[in-house]
Amino acid sequence: MRVIPNLFPALQSESSGKGESEGLLKWVAGRGAHEVVVESPLHDRGLGDHSLQHLTDLLRVCRDRLRELMDDPDHAYVQLFKNHGEAAGASLTHPHIQILATPVCPDAINREANAFRLHQERQGGCLLCDLIRTEIESGRRVLRAGKAFIAMAPFASRVPFEILIAPRAHLESFQDLDPAGITSLAGILKEQLGRVKEKLQDPPYNLALHTAPNSRFRTGPYHWHLEILPRLVRLGGFEWGTGMYINPVPPEEAAKILLGTGTEHGRND
Template sequence: MSELRKDPITRRWVIISTERAGRPNNYIKSEEVIENFCPFDYGNENTTPSEILSFRRPNTRPNTSGWWVRVVPNKFPALYKDAELKKSGHGMYDKITGFGYHEVIIETPEHNTSFSKMSDKQINEVIWAYLKRFVEIKKDKKVKYIQIFKNHGKEAGASLVHPHSQIIATPIVPYNILEELNGAENYYKFKDRCIYCDIIEQEIMEKDRVIQKTENFIAFEPYAARFPYETWILPLKHDSNFESIERDPNIIFELSSILHTVFKKFDKTLGNPPFNMVVHTAPFIEGIEKIFHWHIEIIPRLTNLAGFEWGTGFYINSVLPEKAAEDLRREEIL
């Protein structure tokens, strides 16, 4: 039997249709990509733009070997930090010049690896790179939002196999974030509570959708998951800004560990699936600290959106979130 579930934050409806899981070729299989040359490989540092940040051995020069994490400008940026920020109209239409930041975090010198195969320590270093660039870019008052994201696999939009993440900073707040923010604000006005904190409390109480809970984080399948095995990670303590964890190295390492566990479970259950990972943090707007709760969303790219989804805004998920959580919990991680 199918059922419709409503996302309490965005108020978007999702169709849960487990019968569709039996369709032929239901899940996308990750394609093997063969690269003859990779600019992110160790020793090819001169083929990327000059690094902005790197974690490297003492007495090694920038843009040479000796690093374990590098951050460089995207060679083909969507936005340009040197562009003049100018807003204008074209009749009834609005436009803004292409100001912003677009950077690449090269997560490891190892070409053929992934988050599931890295150590907690290496993932911890990647998160530190996220934070350092987030804090630095935020100093530019023309920036209104910073999106940290990771595409893994050709099907998820990754153009290179080498493990990497990206940061794009924009002069406007993206629509999806505004949608979340509006939903969280409406809930807070009605109940005087953070909707994300209430979600955490209910997930802990019901347990059916929880994958893992640590001292400071929870990983679970959202009640109205849009995609099979969609997973969210939230800090248990209310906080609107991702950058706040910079104050506590132990919390950063704990986040690294729960991320590592989730991806190892994905590998065992789904076989190293293509995925998108995004960090949702509060936009740079005053007065929203109580209503927004930063979190990470991980979306395995197992199915394609088709005409119904594009035409209606509905998502069809063929795996019951409770079943997905059970599958992931079952996998023992050493």
């Protein structure tokens, strides 16, 4: 595996200028970083196809890059993501992961952080810890309830077969994963990507890591997680216009299909 700067970076450390505004309009310099993690020399091996050892090494490399990039005071957030397949935005066919450090905290993270803060104020706990407990009690959307990690088809999934993977113990940042945690994550990630590939005939998908922003930009509690979004339906004007999603496969159905006909693997019902 190799980590290299993106040849066509969306953001880079040398960007000049600083934050300015003109009336209502505000902007910042596009300062940041844009790196490509080449997963392996093999052109036709998807993320879930690597050996457990290779995937573990790959995740450790990603964690180390996130640590370093998040330490830079110019970076408010570091986004790790993967586009698999052309329909998911992959412009380069060789399997790779991308890491983008941004000078501002993205709206999606701010929205989630807000929800975590509100939940803590109202209920006094962590939103995702509480959600994980609820999901394990119900069992209807659980894909794997491992010791260290849970995988589930999240309630009110935005797209068919959306998958959420999160550590069961409260952990704000992906960068704080220890070696045992990385090995467990590799195992559950490999299993879920394998199910997506096998049960859905290797669809295009996006994978995005959500982790706590740089501590200077943190507003409250957070609990890191991975989101996997298969691209089986096209998002259109309704989704753009409303932020609401029409999902023809409810997560309870998606879980059954991903698990196969049996009721193995961590389901309680």
